[in-house]
Structure formats: structure tokens, C-alpha cells
Amino acid sequence: MENLGEWERKNLQNELLKGKEFARQLRVHLNVRPSTSSMAAASSSSSYDGGELLVQKILSSYEKALSLLSSTKSPSSLNASPRSEDSDHIAQTNAASRKRNILPTWTLKFQVTPGMALEGSLDDGFSWRKYGQKGIFGAKHPRGYYRCTHRNLQGCVATKQVQRSDDDPTIFKITYRGNHTCSQVSNLGTTPAAPEFQQQNRRIDQNLVQSQQTSPDALLNSWASLRIITENLDTVHEPILFSPFSYDPTSSYEAADRIESTSTVDMNFTEFSPSFLSTTRCGSGVSYFSGSSSEMSEGFIGNQKLELQPNKSELPEIFSSPTSGVNSQTLGLDFPSGELEMEPSFTFDNTTFFS
DNA sequence: AAGATTTGACCTGG
DNA sequence: CCAGGTCAAATCTT
Numbered sequence: 152m153e154n155l156g157e158w159e160r161k162n163l164q165n166e167l168l169k170g171k172e173f174a175r176q177l178r179v180h181l182n183v184r185p186s187t188s189s190m191a192a193a194s195s196s197s198s199y200d201g202g203e204l205l206v207q208k209i210l211s212s213y214e215k216a217l218s219l220l221s222s223t224k225s226p227s228s229l230n231a232s233p234r235s236e237d238s239d240h241i242a243q244t245n246a247a248s249r250k251r252n253i254l255p256t257w258t259l260k261f262q263v264t265p266g267m268a269l270e271g272s273l274d275d276g277f278s279w280r281k282y283g284q285k286g287i288f289g290a291k292h293p294r295g296y297y298r299c300t301h302r303n304l305q306g307c308v309a310t311k312q313v314q315r316s317d318d319d320p321t322i323f324k325i326t327y328r329g330n331h332t333c334s335q336v337s338n339l340g341t342t343p344a345a346p347e348f349q350q351q352n353r354r355i356d357q358n359l360v361q362s363q364q365t366s367p368d369a370l371l372n373s374w375a376s377l378r379i380i381t382e383n384l385d386t387v388h389e390p391i392l393f394s395p396f397s398y399d400p401t402s403s404y405e406a407a408d409r410i411e412s413t414s415t416v417d418m419n420f421t422e423f424s425p426s427f428l429s430t431t432r433c434g435s436g437v438s439y440f441s442g443s444s445s446e447m448s449e450g451f452i453g454n455q456k457l458e459l460q461p462n463k464s465e466l467p468e469i470f471s472s473p474t475s476g477v478n479s480q481t482l483g484l485d486f487p488s489g490e491l492e493m494e495p496s497f498t499f500d501n502t503t504f505f506s
Numbered sequence: 507a508a509g510a511t512t513t514g515a516c517c518t519g520g
Numbered sequence: 521c522c523a524g525g526t527c528a529a530a531t532c533t534t
Binding site (some may be wrong): 282 | 524
């Protein structure tokens with residue numbers, strides 16, 4: 152029985168402030184972007200402006216979230232979602248169930264390729280501990296329930312549910328609930344990932360390192376692309392930022408006005424497991440994504456391309472632990488300047504996911 | 507031995 | 521009452 156209300160709120164506020172600050176820094180970086188400025192000024196101006204625009208949106212989102220947060224005192228103020236109005240009348244006798252209502256939720260979809268293992272719970276960079284599995288009415292496959300490993304130690308409330316798709320068994324729907332509030336950041340090679348996955352991790356990490364060291368494009372190729380599908384995004388209508396996993400502990404929270412909205416990210420993983428993301432273990436948040444609302448129907452639809460324009464020096468700062476300068480150690484993702492266009496082509500090689 | 511997973515029981519909201 | 525979510529004892533793994 153934890154009473155995380157105040158604690159949660161504090162954390163949220165802290166992270167929002169951090170995120171805001173980082174966004175500010177990003178803006179500075181964007182404004183003084185050195186290398187590509189002169190030569191590529193003309194060619195990249197549009198994307199550059201887009202970056203500035205993104206920063207502004209991010210900042211305004213943070214402002215909004217912070218003001219929402221500070222305008223109220225009680226933890227229940229987090230329940231600023233549209234649906235909260237419905238639940239306002241609900242008796243607040245049960246903190247747990249109430250907490251359930253206030254946690255931001257979003258959904259990813261993964262497509263796996265048969266043959267390879269699916270250990271690590273589709274390792275998304277966080278360490279999860281399975282606490283339940285249940286058959287779901289009308290679903291062929293059971294749903295797995297995971298919570299953050301550091302739940303007890305750090306009170307991290309993040310949970311996720313993993314369910315294999317009925318129609319396409321290679322597709323997994325992963326629903327994340329709550330942002331990570333734990334602060335552990337692991338280093339390369341010391342990830343608490345699923346043991347049987349570690350050999351694979353090592354290999355992949357090496358690939359990653361090589362990708363980083365050789366060319367950012369290689370990494371991008373590894374990333375392939377991903378596609379975002381959003382669902383139930385009732386309040387947000389413009390794409391802001393997508394980080395598929397746990398890159399960015401500092402920009403991870405969904406804005407308060409978006410709590411309970413759900414976005415779906417579809418991605419295939421080809422030959423490159425996201426386990427390389429284990430370098431950012433349990434930061435303070437998983438991804439933050441939003442997108443224009445689009446109906447969510449079958450498979451991979453409603454593709455919405457996200458354009459990221461990370462700079463070499465900028466991204467690690469965003470996509471790393473907020474607590475310290477572990478950038479180079481965490482991901483060190485070197486994105487080339489310019490557009491990063493993602494489509495679903497990651498492929499998981501896991502089959503024992505629901506063993 | 508400690509931590510993770512499994513699994514049936516229990517709890518809660520609709 | 522039922523489906524979904526969580527708990528916790530038993531079991532497994534390292």
C-alpha cells in the first residue's frame with residue numbers, strides 16, 4: 152500500500168520542470184546550430200524551422216502541464232483528463248483505483264518476426280517484472296501484466312500490459328501506464344535485462360556502438376523507421392515528439408491535458424531489437440508521443456510520420472538521463488542533422504514472449 | 507538465498 | 521455478476 156499521491160505529484164512537477172528546461176536548452180541549441188548553418192542553411196531551413204516550432208510546442212505543453220499541476224493542490228488534480236469529469240463524482244475511497252484513473256496511458260504495437268526470441272518483454276529499455284497474466288475475454292492470447300522492477304524501491308508506478316494480437320500473432324500490443332519515476336540509469340553491459348537476452352543484448356549493443364561510431368546513418372538504418380498511430384487523442388492534434396522507448400526521461404510526461412489519452416505506435420523491428428535501448432534503464436519516463444487523432448483500426452494504419460531533427464550534440468541531451476551528464480554513456484545516439492523519418496520496420500525476433 | 511515468474515484467488519468498477 | 525487488474529504463495533531460475 153503506497154501513498155504516492157504527493158510523491159507522484161512532486162515527481163511529475165520536477166520532471167516537467169526538467170523537461171521544460173531541456174526544451175529550452177534544445178531551443179538554444181537549435182538557434183546556434185553551428186555546422187550545418189551556413190552551407191545547409193537554405194536546404195535545411197524548413198526543417199530547422201520545424202525544429203523551432205517543435206520546441207515551442209514542447210515548451211507550451213510543459214507550461215500547460217505545469218500550470219495545471221500548480222493550479223491545484225491535491226494529487227487528484229492530476230486527474231485533468233476529460234474523463235476525469237466523469238469520475239469526479241466517484242467516491243475517492245480507494246486510492247489505488249483512483250490512481251488507476253490518473254495515470255497516463257499509451258499503447259505501442261510491435262510486430263515480431265517468427266523464429267527469434269521475444270525475451271526481455273520486448274525490452275524497451277526499462278526493467279519490468281511480471282506480476283500477472285490473465286486471459287482476456289474474446290482474446291485468444293492472455294495478457295501479461297508488468298510493473299517496473301523498482302516499484303518497491305523507488306515507488307515507480309509505471310506498468311505495462313502486453314497482449315498478442317488476435318488476428319496477427321506477430322503483433323503485440325503494449326500498453327504503458329504511468330511514467331517511470333524511478334531514477335536508475337544503467338550502463339552498457341550492466342542492464343538488468345532478461346538474462347537470456349543479454350547475449351543478444353551484447354551483440355546488439357556492439358552493433359549499436361558500431362553504428363554510432365561509424366555513421367549515424369547506420370544507426371538510423373538500424374532503427375529503420377516507425378510509424379505512429381494514435382488513438383483516443385482527444386485533446387492533442389499536432390505531432391510533437393516521438394521517442395519510441397525510454398530515451399527521454401526528461402520529456403516523458405504526457406501533458407496533463409492529455410492524460411488518459413492513448414497513442415499507438417506501430418513499429419516493426421527488423422534484425423534490430425530495441426534492446427539496445429537498455430542503456431537507458433528506467434529513467435523517469437518512457438516516451439512521450441502525441442499525434443493528430445486518427446482512427447485506430449487494423450494493423451498498421453493511420454501512419455503518421457514524425458520528423459525529428461536531432462542534432463548530434465542535442466539528442467543525447469534529450470535522450471538521456473536527466474540526472475546527470477551520462478549522455479555519452481547512455482545512448483549516445485547520433486542522429487544526423489536533418490529529418491529522421493521513421494516507419495515501421497523494426498522487427499522483433501522473439502517467440503517466447505508469452506512462454 | 508534472492509529475485510523473477512507462475513498462477514489461482516481476490517478485489518474493483520461497470 | 522463479470523471482466524479486467526492485482527496480490528501473493530508457490531515455484532522456478534540464477
